[in-house]
Amino acid sequence: VENTPARQLSSFRLAMGLLTPHAMSSSQFIQSAFSPAPLQTASIQQLWSLTLWGSVVIFSVVVAFVFAAVERNMHRPSNEARSSTSEKVVTRSGSATIAVTFVMLVSLLSATVACRSREQILSEQEKALTSLRATTVAVCEAWLSGAVSSTFARTALQVTQDLLQKHHVTLTASSPDALADPAARSVSESENQLAQTLALLWKGINEGDSLGVRRQLSTVASDQSRFR
């Protein structure tokens, strides 16, 4: 039987399908200019997860055996418990193996969690922006109803402004061409707009201008309902 590239791909898909049945559902992966190989990358990700969790299981089993050995050693008479040279070598080798496995697992997991896609970063930014808008509305509404003092309202808006600044830096610093993406640019513009509104709200609260605060608040609230 001729081993053509098409057949190789078919075998690879079959193998991946056996390991991860959901990965083969073609409806989940749409090919586009931004994602030219969705099926293959998904398969690699599944294989990666399989390796990672396989290693976690092996590590757990090793820890369980070490625990059992320690427990057995505890019940031995003290003269037997003194370890011979060979036992010391085994202990050291065992400890070294556990340490190496531990480092490998931490590295694998770090790599897994750290590799976030641009979409994920953008989604987190949108969520954070929604949260900061909601905080702004809640603080100002509480101030208008007399539930919180001007001091607290000003401090809370200042902290919101600081958090917004941090998120904005994260977005723009994620990659040099971050703002080339229209969705990222839209989030960045919304962040700038909220920053300006926060400054006006802070000024309004400082001057006790409840009408001005209400006016600004309606802008934030309409943005919030539009983006939610």
Added chain:
Amino acid sequence: VKKIFNLTLGVVTSIGGFIEVGSISTSAQAGAEFGFALLWAIAVAALILAVLAEMAGRVAILSNRSIAAAVRERFGIHLQMIPLGAELIIDLLLLAAELGGAAIAVKLLTGVGFQWWILPVGMVVWLVLWMGSFTIIEDGVGLLGIITLAFVVSVWHLHPDVRTVASGFVPSVPDHDVTRYAFLAVSIVGATISPYLLNFYASGSIEEELTESDLWINRLTAFLGMGFGSIVAMGVLVTAAIVLGPRHIQVDSYEQAALMFVPVFGSWAVTLFALALGVGCLGAAIEITLNAGYLLAQSFGWPWGVEKKRRDVSRFVAAFSLVLLLSMGIAVSGFDPLRMTLISVALTVVIMPGIVLPFLVLMNEEEYVKRHTSGAIGNGLLAALTIVGAIMAIIVVPLEIFGG
């Protein structure tokens, strides 16, 4: 009757575990982002902490040795240096975070930057330890801790659906942000089971002069005390889930967290939140400072105890004063208290197996616990905790770095 009042030791210990800067923020974050879905993590943490505290108290009562002293005696100073070093680093970071938390509470009321309040808060902690006896510290913090019941009162007023709340006690995988969910679950457990709590609790049992006939009080204190703390922590989570969740407010600052009280307490909201946060952090700061003194004194065989005259325990006093001073230095230098809590939580989880394994040995030796050795259930729980702790130790660092 007097010994029944020893229950405040459990309440004070639980304040350090459940109602301090890290636990309040993680519970509020969990509630705001995942509703009631992480209630099970608080319940699991409470159970583990109660079991470990009971064991620590049992060893202390029956052998008249704290955990640090017993581990040093049983395993030698070389092995003791590892948990001692790790616990001291955690204590330093946590203490700095708690001082920062108490200072943030004052900032919520005054609007003046929190760094300005760290030195006064640190001075208050030192004066309480310098002038107070263990009973005064214990009862004072325990009584002030009642203010934290405001979180439970707010749940009562908000009338959550009991069935929906109960569903949070069954662990489930969320349909979104799994990494964040795992991060918060590990953070809740890590922020709750701090190693200093166990040594503080054991040392407190010795200061209280409990005897073998008081073992039932120890059990009651451990379980009721941690029950109190966990109910308050659940109150934080449920209030945040009901008030902040539907408004899509994530908790990234204590100003945001304070808003959870507004619908229930109106104009008292910020004051009550600040008092609860302040009392919790102050109580935890006193506990950690005292524990640092206990830990160093017990590890190196110095005389110790808050009940004794200060000149008779000069090295113990110098040790806790130095640790407090160092932590004040870290806190003043501008580190974010929340960030410091995250680092200490990660360290706590990493050393958890190292803390639990010696327990397993001590709880099976009649020299330390006489005829009250652990049964199959106790040993099984510790063994399971060691393995779960080892797994958590692997996943905590990446989760803390990227999930938080």
